[in-house]
Amino acid sequence: MSTLQKIAHVDDDESIRAIAKVALERIGKFTLLSCASGKEALERIPEFAPDIILLDVMMPGLDGPTTLKQLREKMNFEKTAVIFMTAKVQSSEVEYYKSLGAFNVILKPFDAMGLSDQLKNYWVQFNGE
């Protein structure tokens, strides 16, 4: 299992991006690619080749699921875990996102201090044990 290093975060909300940046770069010491839209994500993520993509569900223009769908055409997801971030809590929605290929769902508002540890946990799970 490779060490979790590169994380791409896609969110249209600038402040969320800023907090995630602090939480992930300062606490988790990860390499972060912040994208402000699905479109930007499509342009930059395949090249970046992240270990985890944190994808906001509700975005103007391309929303999270559409962005994921289009990303699949551009890159291999074998070694990349997709985690949706959403304010919706319905368990049926979680199932739905998983059916799209998401590994897990993080609920907003998330715990900024614990985010890095949470991702590390998921990364371990993603790579099996």
Place this chain on the structure above:
Amino acid sequence: MDSNNQHATAQASEEFVRNFLAATPTPALAFFGNSNSIVFNTLAADALNIAHDAQNIDANDLGFTVSNTDEHFPLAASQMPWVRAWRGETFSNVSLKISPSNSSPVVVLCSGKLMRHPESQLPYVAFVTLADVTPQFDKEMLQEKNQQHLQMLLAGTNTGTWEWNIQTGEMQFSAQWSALLGYSKAELSEFNFDSWRDLHHPDDLPKVSETIRAHLQGTEPLFSTISRIKHKDGHWVWLQVHGRIYRRDDKNQPLLLAGIHLDVSDVRAYEKQAKVSESYMAAVVNSSANVAIIATDTEGVITIFNPGAQMLLGYTEEEIIGKHTPAILHLESEVVKRSIQLSEQEGKEITGFDVFVYDARRGNAETRAWTYIDKQGEHLSVSLTVSSLLDDSGNIIGFLGIAIDETAQRKAEEQAQVAVQRFTGAFESTAVGMALVSLEGRWMVVNDALCQMLGYTREELLASDFQTITHPDDLENDLALLTKLLAGDVQNYSMHKRYYRKDGQLIQALLWVAIVRDRNGAPIHFVSQIQNITEEYLARQRLESSETRLRGLFDLSPIGIILMDFQTGKAIEANRAVIAPTGYSDEEFFQITDREITPREYAPAMSQAIDQLRNTGRYEAFEKEHIRKDGSRYPVLAQGILMKEPSGRLVVWSLVEDISERKRLDRIKNEFVSTVSHELRTPLTSISGALSLIVGGVLGEVPSEILDMLKIAAKSSERLSLLVNDLLDMDKLLAGKMDVKLELLDLQPVINEAVSAMAAFGSSHGVKIINTGKLHKQIRTDKGRLLQILNNLLSNACKHSKPGGQVTLHCEAGPEDSVIINIIDNGQGIPDEFRSRIFQKFAQADATDTSDTQGTGLGLAICKELTERLGGVIGYESEEGQGSHFWIRLPRAETEFNFEERTPRVLHVEDDSDFARLVALQVSNWIDMDLASDLSTAFEKIRLNHYDLILLDLFLPDGHGESLWETIHLAQPDVPIVILSGHEVPRKLADNVAAVLHKDESTLSRVVSTLHSIFKMGEAQE
């Protein structure tokens, strides 16, 4: 003529004729037709006053005329008897009158025959004999004249005659008789005795037959009677008959009976009239029960004593007839007194009976007051009128006294006097205004009440009339009614009218008017009764206007109001707000029933509402839909009450609110809340994230003062996040969007997780959470939701505990593999006034007391919703100041309770164990009855067990049953509660339980039937 004559020669023949004539013993003549000459014998010559020597008289110049006996005209020459004989005619006894020129006429009977010449057979001579019958004829003439006289006489007296041949039965009737009875002579010729008898009136026939028989037998010299005989046209004619046998046969047997009939109809009519008058008189005398009539003869001996007199004086007719009047009937002192008076007046002594009839004898009827003495010796005042009775000739034949009992009249007058006094008293003392009003409307007599009512003095009022003080708008109507009253169209009338008081104030009055008339029916004055109904009128006005207002409220209410017949479900009244949304016209709407406009799937809810109505008199608000005329639906909220109309009909008043708009607004609101909450999360994420990073020291050291502030901000943003999460949860729960994913779980790890998750929170409140009674058991539940519930309950318990307190979490096994989780604190407890709202949204015990507890107010509402979603039950027990005990009971698996498959479980909360045992015995075969003899046991049992019904006594050794009711009502509202108590049940309780039974009124069978109907209801709804 013998043969010798036939052989006579012609020469000798004339001689022979003369000799033959001479020898003929009767007057005779011979006529020689050839020479037209006549030869008379001497007898004939004498009779006809012809000279004896006259021979061969020329037949054309006889010196006398011949005529028929009843005529004066002479016969024509050809009709002369001798000419007839010459022509060959043989005749005998033809009566003729021969009138000689110088003597009186002679009546002769002529017989004639022709003699022919013996050889030539030619007519030779005609012989005619003339028998002088003048004396007989004259006699007959006389008789006939007499008869004619009689006839005329009879005709003049309407008398008919008849003759009856007793032996043959034949009858002869005179023309007069036939005229009397309308028959023609021909018709009468058919009559015999039998048919004549049949004409008699059946009532008279026996008398007629008897009279005839008596006469024929000789006991009566005359057959004489009066009878009715039928006129041909049908009416009866009264006839007086006189008849007599006038001929007997050789054996002296009666042969002929002749009679006359005299028409006496007029006489009979007169007699009848007299008889009628007489019977009238008798009837009057006899029937005058109120008037005593006493008749006497001229000497004062009583001859008539009528029933009125009998009644008045008490004597029977037999006792008094023949007695002397003054002696027996009168007060002697009065008679003496009058006697002295009269004697002085008339200057002669008048005594005894004469005292009474002195004036009457002079033709004056005298009326005078007397005192009678009746049989019992009682004195009676009478007014006695005495008059004389006269016969046809004007002679006094007796006296008639008519006495009227004045005693009764006097009493009546006294009574009338009393009545008048009473009336006057009533008139003056009554509270109702009364007046006598003249025909012109002037007040004639008024009472005090009226004066007070109208504010005038009596004098002022009497100087006025009713028209003056009547409200002008009412006057016309009043006068019209008065006119009707005057005309006799109505006996009285009443009307509502207005009067002006003297002070100008208007009063409302009820007027009643009758009319007083004299004996002839002429109006005298009016009697008016006037009642002041101003107060009532105003009250009614107020009532009416209040009714109008209510009616307006009903009509205009935006909430539908409908009155239905409880039996039929048909609408009796419904306002616009009910009908308009349905799309039906008013007529159509009142033809359909509540069930018809409610979709079928609401039938269970409807029958539940009906049961509620039946059991509690009201049904709680529930939502259903109505079907519009076009088939579309809209939601309504219905609630109502049952009422009994005075007629006994049961009706339901329902408020039916069209909640389409509310539903739409709810949806918009929910969507809004949902959207807003959602939109809040993103900035909240940023705020709390940013703050937590700074406070967490990720970005380096922060001066401690700033850090304190940032910590406050971080904590507040966390609370805000929780609130937003709760709101979203609640929203989802209410919208049914909350997904529950049940899975088989070990209970204890979840409990441990909850306790450890809340430990920090607890310590922040200085409260320790301990977990007792570990239960290793699997349950089927949603872990996340269960944690949410436990977090809520634990955080509540911590928040409401005093610092240093303890919150206990205790798990135990429940019935049917269920699990009960108890969370017990010993904090301030739940205030009584808050209990009813405890599971409601945004409920918090006291707004002023939240500073140290902090909560969203949604926690318990979410807990209840979630617990139920997990198939569990939540409940609590609490006493203010003594802490709270919340519990949830979760099923091991989804359990659907089904009465059909399971014996219903009932908890009977009752401290009288004997009574409880009796009840349990009654239902032991179909109900599993559990007993709790005090409240704490009951709470324990409810927590541990599921019951399908609670039978609750209110006064229990450790408290009032109301607190138990509250717990059940709030936590398990579907579990029916039946109060079975000997005490009064508070209204709030009675309205919110399935049934209330009073121990003293209810028999055990009533309890059983109530339980039965409740469980039957459960079955019906499955």
